[in-house]
Amino acid sequence: MRRFLDRYWYAYAMVLPVVVVIAVLVLYPLAQGVYFTFTNINEGNIANPVLERPATFDFVGFKNYLNVLSGGDSFGAFWGTLVRTLIWTFSCVFFHYTIGLGLAMLLNRQVRGRTLYRVLLILPWAVPAFISAFAWKYMFNAQYGIINQLLRSAGLPDPVWLGQSNWALVSVIIVNTWLGVPFMMVALLGGLQSIPGDLYEAAEVDGATPWQRFRHVTLPGLRSVSSTVVLLGIIWTFNMFPVIYLIAGPNPNARILVTYAFERFFSGASRDYAIASTYGVLILSVLLVFATIYRRALRKQGEVW
Amino acid sequence: MTLDASSLQVVKATDRRLRRTDRSKGASIALHAALIGASAIAVFPVFWVFITSLKPDARAVEPTPKLFNESSLDNYTRVLSGEKGDFLAWFGNSVLIALMTTVIGVFISATAGYAASRFRFPGKRGLMMSFLLVQMFPFAVLIVPLYNILIALGLNGTSIGLVLVYCTTAVPFCTYMLKGYFDTVPADIDEAGRVDGLSPFGVFWRLIMPLAKPGLAVTAFYAFLTAWGEVAFASAFLSAADESKTLAVGLQVFVQQNRTEWGHLAAASILVAIPAIVVFYLVQRFLVQGLASGAVKG
Numbered sequence: 001m002r003r004f005l006d007r008y009w010y011a012y013a014m015v016l017p018v019v020v021v022i023a024v025l026v027l028y029p030l031a032q033g034v035y036f037t038f039t040n041i042n043e044g045n046i047a048n049p050v051l052e053r054p055a056t057f058d059f060v061g062f063k064n065y066l067n068v069l070s071g072g073d074s075f076g077a078f079w080g081t082l083v084r085t086l087i088w089t090f091s092c093v094f095f096h097y098t099i100g101l102g103l104a105m106l107l108n109r110q111v112r113g114r115t116l117y118r119v120l121l122i123l124p125w126a127v128p129a130f131i132s133a134f135a136w137k138y139m140f141n142a143q144y145g146i147i148n149q150l151l152r153s154a155g156l157p158d159p160v161w162l163g164q165s166n167w168a169l170v171s172v173i174i175v176n177t178w179l180g181v182p183f184m185m186v187a188l189l190g191g192l193q194s195i196p197g198d199l200y201e202a203a204e205v206d207g208a209t210p211w212q213r214f215r216h217v218t219l220p221g222l223r224s225v226s227s228t229v230v231l232l233g234i235i236w237t238f239n240m241f242p243v244i245y246l247i248a249g250p251n252p253n254a255r256i257l258v259t260y261a262f263e264r265f266f267s268g269a270s271r272d273y274a275i276a277s278t279y280g281v282l283i284l285s286v287l288l289v290f291a292t293i294y295r296r297a298l299r300k301q302g303e304v305w
Numbered sequence: 306m307t308l309d310a311s312s313l314q315v316v317k318a319t320d321r322r323l324r325r326t327d328r329s330k331g332a333s334i335a336l337h338a339a340l341i342g343a344s345a346i347a348v349f350p351v352f353w354v355f356i357t358s359l360k361p362d363a364r365a366v367e368p369t370p371k372l373f374n375e376s377s378l379d380n381y382t383r384v385l386s387g388e389k390g391d392f393l394a395w396f397g398n399s400v401l402i403a404l405m406t407t408v409i410g411v412f413i414s415a416t417a418g419y420a421a422s423r424f425r426f427p428g429k430r431g432l433m434m435s436f437l438l439v440q441m442f443p444f445a446v447l448i449v450p451l452y453n454i455l456i457a458l459g460l461n462g463t464s465i466g467l468v469l470v471y472c473t474t475a476v477p478f479c480t481y482m483l484k485g486y487f488d489t490v491p492a493d494i495d496e497a498g499r500v501d502g503l504s505p506f507g508v509f510w511r512l513i514m515p516l517a518k519p520g521l522a523v524t525a526f527y528a529f530l531t532a533w534g535e536v537a538f539a540s541a542f543l544s545a546a547d548e549s550k551t552l553a554v555g556l557q558v559f560v561q562q563n564r565t566e567w568g569h570l571a572a573a574s575i576l577v578a579i580p581a582i583v584v585f586y587l588v589q590r591f592l593v594q595g596l597a598s599g600a601v602k603g
Contacts, residue, residue, distance in 0.1 A: 008427070010505040014420035015432060017413040018476055025473045026439050029450030036449070046449070099343075106340055109328075119589055120344040126585030127351055128534030130553050131574040134560075135350040138357065138567055144366045146353060178346070190593045232440070232478075239443045242536055258443045262537070265448065273449050280443050287441040 036277040037064050043271035057274075064278040075275060076260040077252075082286070085238065085256040088173060092240075093233045095177040097226075100184025105218075107185070108192045118189075125182035133246035136175045137162070140247070162247065168254040172244050179243065180236075184229060191225035192218070227298055235287055257283050351578065358571035365567035380572035389569055392576075394548045395555035399533060400580070402464050402551060406471040406532035411525050414476045415517075418483030419509050423495060433484075436477035444474060448541050455542065462543060467551075470538050475531040479524040486520025486595060487513065522588040523595035529584050533577075552577050 039057045047055035071079045107118055124132065139146050140161040148158035161171045195218065203213045241258045248254035250263050261279035264272045328336070357365050359376035367374070384392050421429055451470060452461070460466030490513055498508040514521070536553045543549050556577070559570035 008424070011420045011424035011426040014416040014424075014506075014509075018417040018480065019432070021413065021469060021472055021476065022435065022439060024454065025451065025469055026442070026447070027435075029447045029454060030442060032450035032453070033447060041449075047453075103340075103343055106336060106343075109336065111333075111336055111340070115590075117340045117344055118593075119586070121340075121347050122585070122589060122592065123351060123582070124347050126530070126582050127578050128530065128553070128581055130534055130536050130556070131354070131578055132350060134556075134570060134574055135354045138365075138571075139350060139353060141366075144368050144370060146370050149368075149370055178350070182347070186592050193593065235437075235440050239441070241443070242534075246536070261443060277449075280447075284442050288438075291437070291441070 033277045033280055036274055037281050038062070039274055040064075041273045041277075043273070046273065060274075064274050065282075068275065068278050068282065076255070076264070076279070078282075081255055081257055081260055084169065085258075088169065088176075088256050089234055089237045091173050092176045092180060092237045093230060095173075096180040096184045096233055096237075097230060099177070100181045101188050101222075103181070103185045104188040104192055107189055122182045122186060124178055125186075129179065129242050130246055132175070132179055133243055136171075136178075137247050140171050162251065164251065164253055166253055168248050168251050172247055172254050175247060176237065176240060176243050180233065184233065187225055187229045188222060191222045195221035231291065231294055234290070238287060239283065257286075354571045354574050354578075357567055358575050360568050362566045362568040365571070380568045381576070384569055384573045384576065389566075389573075390555055390558045391547050391550075392555065392573065395550050395552045396576070398464065398543075398549065399551040399553070399577075402467055402471070403529050403532040405464070405468045406475065407525050407528045409468060410472045410475045410479060410528040410531075411521060413472070414479035414524060415483050415514065415521065416509070417476075418480045419487050419513060421480070421484045422487035423492065433481075436480055439473070439477045444537075448538070451538075452541065462549070464543075467538060467542055468532070470542070471528075471532040471535060475524075475528040479528060482524050482527075482595070483517065483520050486517050490516050519591035519595035521595075522591035526584060526588045526592070530581060533581055 038059055038061060040060050040063075041055075041057040045055065045057040047053065067075045068078050071077055103121060107114060107121070111117070140148075142148055142158070142160040142163070145161070147161070151158045159165075159167045161167050199217045199221070200213060203217050208216065238256075239258050240256075241262060244254050244256060244259045245262060250259075255263075257279055261276045261283070264279065265276035356372060356376075358380055359378070360374050361377075361379070364374040383389060387393065417432075420426070421433060455461040455466045455470075458466070460469070494512055494516070495508050498512045499505075503511065534553060535551075539551045539554045540557075543551065543554060547555075552573075556570065556573055559566045559573065
């Protein structure tokens, strides 16, 4: 034991602050949250230290899970919402990645004003998300929004973007794409810069077409950056709550799992913490399954991660 | 369909060196057009908020928006003078919370990232995996348990409590990033420092930290933005008193049930965005390098 400490004490001392913070503020609340899913806790029966009221909620077993997973409308239509969440996540990450990669490749060339372009293109990342959300909500407004004004003047139909239709989902996907491209672009630009130029020259000598160079030099060179940022992107988008909540509000057409959990949590007279926590645990399970499959797929391709 | 004569010429050109450095005119124009178009889309919403911030509330909701319409700086003076709520107090709270989050978050993720990069110790793999796990849980749902803990720790309603909560969201990503960045700093430097009689902490603090500036800049940017723009926790944890609100919470006063004061909201938004953009401008030249090495090695 002494030798063990002698050998590792500085390593542990350095990770200790993080471990303490994470354990106290994440793992313990997480355990408590999981416990909540087996109870009928809500605003009315939770312990209230201010009013000195003891907790009166009961243990209900798997009832919350049954309610949610049976997919009833009064519990957020779980399966439909899950499908919408998947559409939202994959379309957002797809656009983030493809547009981000395209812009990164443009910025990776010798081009005049490259620094200025880069600053302008990263700007959406620097603006706080709640402000971007206000800005887009204003621009999407059906009557006085600039977007419909432009569409009308071009003679195109002007949909009610944030109404009770699937346009609401399209709108929030557009906004989130705008928000998320800079991160991908910067990460991929860094990845592109780390690909040695010799590889391109060698490919060119061998007579590779631009497409072949992209396919066989660029993409493999970006593999490790891509696998990390895509995984992070999927996790973040899956749980992206402010964009939808601030732009579409509690609109069921743009509802994803996280926003519904938050709705249950914050709105309504009863503030159903049990159902909100159940959703939280289900979200975590979906992401865990996904991350496991993702890692296994990467490992099969020989990636050590 | 138009064919650009100059672009055909270059395809025929045989000088390879020339082809790599010089582009045909057509390709150059297309490249710039694409970049200008993308930049315009990236900047436009911010630009439009700025335009709106100069209009009175009533002019901001006209069915045919114009660039300038009774524009003036009135919204700014009203917001700053506190007519709509104590804007300067919110601003101060936000700055304080964001700076504390940045300093604490970057410091503890730097130590953890350095330990994970340089030392092999039992539990390291589990630690890194748990960081990934932490990213997956929807934080919104942790609010009730977190609330109970903050009360138990006596931190409820204080900025320190909020700072700690923000650290938990920022630190896992920052640790990953910094571990990746420290991996790119040669370990020889550590050894040289140890030979010269520095302790492991001395090496970390006096040699590695200064070398890791790009990585630190990126994580600082990330931590700052995490705290600066957060809405859900700030509205749940800070007391309802006007002077303890952060900007993200305070700005909700401009969005009433049935009517939004777009002009004032826009002016306040621009004021909020300025510090974030300043921070961004200071770190942007480090961003590409710092983020890449973090993500490559992640």
